[in-house]
Amino acid sequence: MTDRRIPLALDRVRLTYPDGDRRLTALDDVGLRVAAGELVAVAGPSGSGKSSLLAVAATLLRPDAGTVRLAGQDVGVLRAAARTALRRRAVGIVFQQPNLLPSLTSVEQLLVTAHLRGGRRALRRATERRRAEELLESVGLDASRRRRRPHRLSGGERQRVNIARALFGTPQVLLVDEPTSALDHERGARVAELLREVTRTHGTATVLVTHDLGVLGRADRVLHMTDGRLAE
Ligand code: ADP
Numbered sequence: 001m002t003d004r005r006i007p008l009a010l011d012r013v014r015l016t017y018p019d020g021d022r023r024l025t026a027l028d029d030v031g032l033r034v035a036a037g038e039l040v041a042v043a044g045p046s047g048s049g050k051s052s053l054l055a056v057a058a059t060l061l062r063p064d065a066g067t068v069r070l071a072g073q074d075v076g077v078l079r080a081a082a083r084t085a086l087r088r089r090a091v092g093i094v095f096q097q098p099n100l101l102p103s104l105t106s107v108e109q110l111l112v113t114a115h116l117r118g119g120r121r122a123l124r125r126a127t128e129r130r131r132a133e134e135l136l137e138s139v140g141l142d143a144s145r146r147r148r149r150p151h152r153l154s155g156g157e158r159q160r161v162n163i164a165r166a167l168f169g170t171p172q173v174l175l176v177d178e179p180t181s182a183l184d185h186e187r188g189a190r191v192a193e194l195l196r197e198v199t200r201t202h203g204t205a206t207v208l209v210t211h212d213l214g215v216l217g218r219a220d221r222v223l224h225m226t227d228g229r230l231a232e
């Protein structure tokens with residue numbers, strides 16, 4: 001049952017971690033379907049399993065049970081190399097900490113991703129550079145900020161670069177982990193608004209994990225995570 005309009009579908013997913021001589025259940029029978037162009041927020045207290053959910057959706061962790069379909073592919077049947085290729089092609093990830101490289105300008109943060117994906121030639125291509133500039137402009141970075149290294153950007157601007165970088169590979173699925181946790185309320189709200197815009201413009205299936213209640217109003221749907229269980 002593949003649906004092109006549902007780039008991300010988790011069904012009956014269970015994930016456990018080793019915990020002494022027992023197992024800790026991080027995801028307990030989780031189901032989630034996210035449509036193209038939809039922004040789903042997942043709220044829940046610290047330790048409830050939100051980051052684990054994103055890690056499974058990103059194919060970074062393999063669930064103990066259940067299925068993950070990404071861009072129409074059943075991830076569970078893929079070998080490691082194919083899984084990595086699918087992740088690179090279909091998923092954009094925005095972690096809590098922007099993890100920008102200190103020596104690179106904003107534009108270069110995006111281009112280095114193209115370099116890793118497409119080899120040396122991609123880095124030289126003028127079209128790649130133009131696309132990086134356009135994406136950064138679309139997330140609100142003016143020309144001078146596009147030339148700056150991260151230490152000369154504010155926390156909110158760094159998070160914008162982070163989001164533009166995740167979009168650079170034209171992902172169908174965008175996974176965002178607590179992007180506003182390091183920002184004050186107003187900057188947090190602007191980043192949430194930006195995520196809503198990019199979800200519409202780029203048509204991504206976006207999952208936004210947060211414990212910031214102010215962010216939830218921007219979402220199309222809000223789900224709550226409690227002790228590894230997900231509910232509307
Ligand atoms: P959240 O993002 O909502 O704070 P997490 O997904 O990080 O929740 O964690 C869910 C549960 O799994 C927590 O009890 C956490 O301590 C545990 N956990 C997370 N990562 C690991 C890990 N690598 N090894 C063992 N336990 C982990």
Ligand code: MG
Nearest residue numbers: 050051052177
């Ligand atoms: Mg977390």
